[in-house]
């Protein structure tokens with residue numbers, strides 16, 4: 001793994017947030033710096049160091065680092081390594097922190113204090129934020145902050161990071177020159193881990209906190225959720241519901257967006273004189289971008305469910321439930337969360353693999369992450385499903401379209417498992433490892449955080465639309481419009497353009513799997529970002545339309561007419577494997593520290609995609625779907 005060098009504003013002293021996973025460091029970081037880093041209720045959300053600007057109460061400018069959680073100062077996985085490297089002053093391009101804010105989980109002091117003692121022993125100036133005090137109170141724990149501060153010999157501030165409580169006191173504390181003094185005394189009193197254990201017991205005893213407190217609500221819920229029979233059924237039902245909702249709930253807003261794009265297109269059409277500008281705006285921009293934007297509602301619905309699962313604490317339970325299944329293909333439940341993140345995008349998924357301690361498991365997880373259906377593929381699936389799968393109910397009320405979408409996601413999951421299985425035999429050491437993973441207590445998802453999370457996804461999506469998708473669309477429009485057709489040409493102009501020629505050349509390669517030249521063109525910009533395949537198809541079809549009315553038509557009915565079912569199925573299957581986008585390849589290079597795995601993954605995905613599409617196309621033809 002190569003570390004990304006962070007660009008920093010080198011002003012002011014450096015403060016680092018340190019603590020166990022899931023104790024609320026990032027929530028506190030966001031409050032202190034006004035950032036919007038990802039917060040979720042499971043261990044291992046933050047895997048990189050992130051910097052923000054922090055103002056003390058008196059307005060002193062400080063640099064604040066959010067770090068991945070760690071259980072100890074002996075790192076066992078690459079993400080813990082990131083945190084420990086910073087503390088030791090070994091991080092690339094970063095000085096050793098001038099002050100450590102040690103974040104403690106008030107509901108789990110026994111474990112969290114052990115890390116605090118180890119951090120203190122490093123001799124860096126240190127203050128403690130006692131977080132999650134609201135949850136501790138709910139469980140009947142009262143912690144004497146003064147006494148804890150005396151025991152630890154450092155200032156302690158009680159906080160509730162999600163509500164911003166205690167944040168102001170923490171800021172004020174940073175103005176006290178005394179807290180910036182190095183801890184000489186602490187260094188002399190250095191002990192070892194066993195000593196720490198005794199020390200923590202002593203502290204808890206003196207604070208009257210030595211009784212274990214049951215997490216009543218969570219424990220009761222877990223009896224159902226983690227039940228060996230009920231649990232998996234519940235998980236399956238939940239996933240199923242999500243895919244039904246993605247289609248059912250999105251229908252209306254999608255119609256509005258579609259109608260809006262069509263209206264805009266015809267308005268501009270009537271405003272601008274005929275010519276290249278009108279073609280660029282109507283057939284390039286509005287058709288291309290509009291073709292992608294209509295899928296926003298589906299993306300929002302999918303992420304709504306993912307965010308609720310993340311915030312409630314259900315995710316690690318799902319990992320626990322699937323541990324046996326993952327074990328059968330040589331992985332542990334540890335790989336589950338990185339793989340699940342890949343449903344948003346393979347890039348955070350591949351980065352989240354840093355939480356996996358075992359190097360072989362980590363590599364396998366990185367290699368199979370692109371097989372899970374990222375949200376960029378949703379527009380491609382949704383387009384093809386809407387065009388080719390009839391809207392009707394089967395088996396008592398289940399929507400056929402939702403069912404097909406579920407099937408495509410399942411195909412991605414099953415092929416990821418199959419590849420993992422193959423790798424298990426190839427690497428001959430995929431033995432099952434016991435899963436050591438914490439189950440956080442359940443929280444009610446905070447509506448504000450879910451809304452913030454959704455807003456973030458909307459922004460990411462729109463930024464892609466306005467950035468890479470826009471660029472590729474304009475580029476494609478140019479390639480598809482020039483050179484102009486020769487005088488006396490009969491077919492649509494695009495056939496004589498650069499893109500047309502390229503498409504026809506590529507079609508030779510893709511003809512055996514049923515792709516026409518329009519699809520072949522769309523695959524190329526689709527490498528930059530998968531949704532571009534949809535906007536590219538929209539542009540290509542708008543440009544190759546024979547008449548004005550046809551050009552203004554939405555893409556869906558056009559391809560429903562133009563393609564055979566066999567072609568559509570073949571393209572769907574292609575995108576299950578979809579030789580990945582370039583940014584994913586760049587991430588693989590960074591995380592594995594070389595080109596080898598880039599070639600391996602691009603190669604095997606291309607081969608799988610081609611082979612699977614070939615088989616599906618030929619079988620469909622044989623069954624009469626041509």
Ligand SMILES: Nc1nc2c(ncn2[C@@H]2O[C@H](COP(=O)(O)OP(=O)(O)OP(=O)(O)O)[C@@H](O)[C@H]2O)c(=O)[nH]1
Nearest residue numbers: 022023024025026027040044045046069132160161
């Ligand atoms: N009730 C309550 N929830 C909190 C508090 N602080 C954080 N949380 C929640 O606890 C969970 C974990 O918060 P994060 O900020 O992601 O934790 P983290 O320490 O950054 O975790 P990692 O990045 O995995 O190490 C999230 O669901 C937060 O919403 C708090 O003071 N009270």
Ligand SMILES: [Mg+2]
Nearest residue numbers: 025026045046
């Ligand atoms: Mg975090």
